[in-house]
Amino acid sequence: MSDVPVVFGGEVSSETLHLSEFHGTRTRGLDGLAIPPxxxxxxxxxxQRRPAAVSDYGASMSITHHFDRPVLGEGLKSILAVPVVVAGVARIVMYAALRERGxxxxxxGDIMTTAARRLGQEISVRDEVDRRVRLLATTRSMLDSDVSRTAELRSVHEELSDLARSIGDATIRRRLDAVAARVAASFGQDIPHDIRxxxxxxxxxPREIDVISQVALGCTNIEVATRLSIGAETVKSYLRSVMRKTESHTRYEAVVACRRLGVLPS
Incomplete structure (x- = not known):
């Protein structure tokens, strides 16, 4: 706007307008000015969240005169102020000013209101992007926390199950199995209810469960054999037995079936 010598403005933060941007000013009196509602x-x-103007700032009866010193010190008389409103809240206020009355x-006015409307739309889009980024970060944090918690519970479940299988005392073994079942239930593990x-x-x-547990972790037959200190052919034999009992055709199907039966954590 070449016919307007002074343009300035600032953002609204904590319900206070902070002037920070200036074009055509001669002094620094307005710089950093904090303006409350x-x-x-x-x-x-x-x-009021709508444009307003005064043709003679110093003599105007429609505004308060808290800032007469910096405004009049800049020589401003005719001033138009236009808010940038987003979601019903003034986010920015822009000014156009003359050094003569009138x-x-x-x-x-048209140029200023059009600019305010476009800027408001841009801020609205930016706010939505920021909101979605925050939501994504929160969701990711929650998922990471859930994954970490589930992984820890699965580890505890495996240790309890292994310990139960190694105990000779039937009473203690049943108690350990019961605790393992409670741990499994805490992270959504289904416990079989039908008789079949x-x-x-x-x-x-117990050995078949040991083998399928290692397979569920992604181990190859050789790795399972090494971990359990048994031969690779023995691993294959146990795995075939598990697949037969669960009516599975592949290692993956056997793992899925055992998880569904509650033998392995989901």
Missing amino acids: RSGLGGRVME PLGDRV AQEVSQSLT
């Missing part, structure tokens, strides 16, 4: 022309605009004119499922899960021997 209802104070001066900017405070009025911020509060209205700025409709053309200047219980029969299949109970038919699996």
Whole structure:
């Protein structure tokens, strides 16, 4: 706007307008000025969320005069203030000013209001992007926490199950199995209720469960053999037995079936 010698403005933060951007000013009196709601022309605009103008700032009866010194010190008389409103809140206030008395004119008002509307749309888009980024970060944090918790519970479940299988005392073994079941239930592990499922899960021997547990961790037959200190052919034999009992055709299907039966954590 070449016909407007002074343009300035700032952002609203914590319900206070902070002037920070200037073009055409001669002094630094307005720089950093903090304007609360209802104070001066900017405070009025911020509060009412609509444009306002004065043709003679120093003599105007429609505004307070808290900022006469910096405004008049800059020599400003005719001033138009336009808010940038987003979601019903003034986020920025823009000013256009003359150093002589008189209205700025409709053309200047149209330019300022159009600019405010476009800027408001840009801020709205930016706010939505920021909101989604925050939501994504929060969701990711929650998922990471859940994954970490589930992994730890699975580890505890495996240790309890291994310990139960190594105990000779039937009473202690049942107690450990009960605790393992409670741990499994805490992270959504399904416990079989139908008789057929219980029969299949109970038919699996401790060694077969050891083998399928290692397979569920992604181990190859050789790795399972090394971990359990048995031969690779023995691993294959146990794995074939598990697949037969669970009516599975592949290692993956056997793992899925054992998880569904509650033998392995989901």
